[in-house]
Amino acid sequence: DTAVSQTPKYLVTQMGNDKSIKCEQNLGHDTMYWYKQDSKKFLKIMFSYNNKELIINETVPNRFSPKSPDKAHLNLHINSLELGDSAVYFCASNRDPNSPLHFGNGTRLTVT
Amino acid sequence: DAKTTQPTSMDCAEGRAANLPCNHSTISGNEYVYWYRQIHSQGPQYIIHGLKNNETNEMASLIITEDRKSSTLILPHATLRDTAVYYCIVRVGGANSKLTFGKGITLSVRP
Numbered sequence: 001d002t003a004v005s006q007t008p009k010y011l012v013t014q015m016g017n018d019k020s021i022k023c024e025q026n027l028g029h030d031t032m033y034w035y036k037q038d039s040k041k042f043l044k045i046m047f048s049y050n051n052k053e054l055i056i057n058e059t060v061p062n063r064f065s066p067k068s069p070d071k072a073h074l075n076l077h078i079n080s081l082e083l084g085d086s087a088v089y090f091c092a093s094n095r096d097p098n099s100p101l102h103f104g105n106g107t108r109l110t111v112t
Numbered sequence: 113d114a115k116t117t118q119p120t121s122m123d124c125a126e127g128r129a130a131n132l133p134c135n136h137s138t139i140s141g142n143e144y145v146y147w148y149r150q151i152h153s154q155g156p157q158y159i160i161h162g163l164k165n166n167e168t169n170e171m172a173s174l175i176i177t178e179d180r181k182s183s184t185l186i187l188p189h190a191t192l193r194d195t196a197v198y199y200c201i202v203r204v205g206g207a208n209s210k211l212t213f214g215k216g217i218t219l220s221v222r223p
Contacts, residue, residue, distance in 0.1 A: 090155050106154075106155055
């Protein structure tokens with residue numbers, strides 16, 4: 001029944017590794033997002049996709065690459081992980097860009 | 113998108129109304145006011161939004177001043193489960209518009 005689900009919930013890895021976070025929504029929404037919440041709790045948008053097309057791409061290192069195989073999925077792949085990438089990453093979706101966002105419960109990434 | 117200003121924190125007794133203020137003095141005519149909250153260790157949750165008129169739903173009421181420079185989120189009967197960080201956000205609609213979260217206000221509901 002989960003509307004927006006992310007996996008894994010926790011991810012601990014070493015610097016230099018490559019990792020992926022998966023997101024799926026079963027709400028039939030057309031738009032999906034990735035947000036990053038740092039240690040100071042600021043929540044910042046990273047990317048948004050509308051119907052598999054990239055709409056918003058904030059100033060994010062190109063080590064971060066979103067991939068949307070279909071409109072129900074938006075995965076986040078991160079290459080060459082750095083200590084500063086440690087954060088909680090939230091996936092979200094909405095029916096259209098003006099509708100309320102539905103968030104997943106986050107993936108806590110820890111880079112050691 | 114216009115910036116918002118919220119107090120850092122406030123508290124409220126359980127069962128009483130919680131009134132959370134937000135200033136958005138530079139809001140433009142086509143910008144909506146949104147409220148979200150984030151309970152510890154969870155993703156943000158949508159509460160309510162409005163443009164000009166006051167709005168009410170099953171969770172809360174949103175009161176927007178006539179000049180739209182400020183608003184108040186009202187939780188009519190706060191419970192302990194309402195303890196969270198509440199974000200007031202203003203944004204214009206459209207595909208390229210971003211929902212930008214500030215620091216929010218931490219509401220603590222005491223027994």
